Amino acid sequence: MGPVLEVVRLLLPSLCPVCRRRAECHPVCPECQQALEPGSPLWAGRDGPVDWVVSAFRHEGVPRRALSAFKFSGRTGLAGVMASRMVESLDGIPLSGAIVAIPSHPVRVGLRGFDLPAALATHLAREMPDLELATGALRRRDFGGQRGRTRSGRISRPPRFDGRLLGGDVLLVDDVVTTGSTLASAARTLSSNGAGQIRAVTFTREV
C-alpha cells in the first residue's frame, strides 16, 4: 500500500473484522462488541476425565462469526477479546496449575500461520497470572488422519495426543467444543501423565 492510500486508510473507519461493516472498531464494531458482551456462560458437567467445561457463548451469531474471522481470515487481533470473555465465563472460580491449549494440526498451523487455541491460551495466561502456561504439554499424533473424512467420521475419531509429565491441575483451552471428545481425549493423556483435576474453557459450544 502506498503512503497516500495508507493515510486514506487511517482516516476512514475500518472494516469490522466480524461483520465487515465500516465502523470504528476496537477491535470490532460497536454492534459486534455488544453481541460479545459477557452473557450467560454454558456449563457442562463431568465427561470422563474432564471435571467440567465452561464456554463463553453458544456457537452461533456474532461469536461464531468472530471465531470464523479468526480461524479462516487470520483476524488474530480478536484473540484478546475472546480470551477476556473466556476468563469472565470462569467467574472468579479459583484455579491453579497449568493452562494447556489443545494442539492444532501442524499442517493447518503452517498454512494459517497461527495456532488459534494456543493464541487464546497465551492471552488467557496473561489474565490469569496464578496459572502457568504449559506450552507443549500435549502433542498431536494423528497427522493427516482427519483429512477427507466425513464430519461424522471426524467426530467419532477424536485426535490422539502424546503428553509430557505434568503435575498439578490443568485448565484445557480450545476455541469450540462440540461433542467434547477432543477435550476428553486430551484429558485422558494428561491424566495418565500425572495431571490432577482437569477443567476446560472454550470460546463457544455447539449445542
Ligand SMILES: [Zn+2]
Ligand atoms: Zn461488526
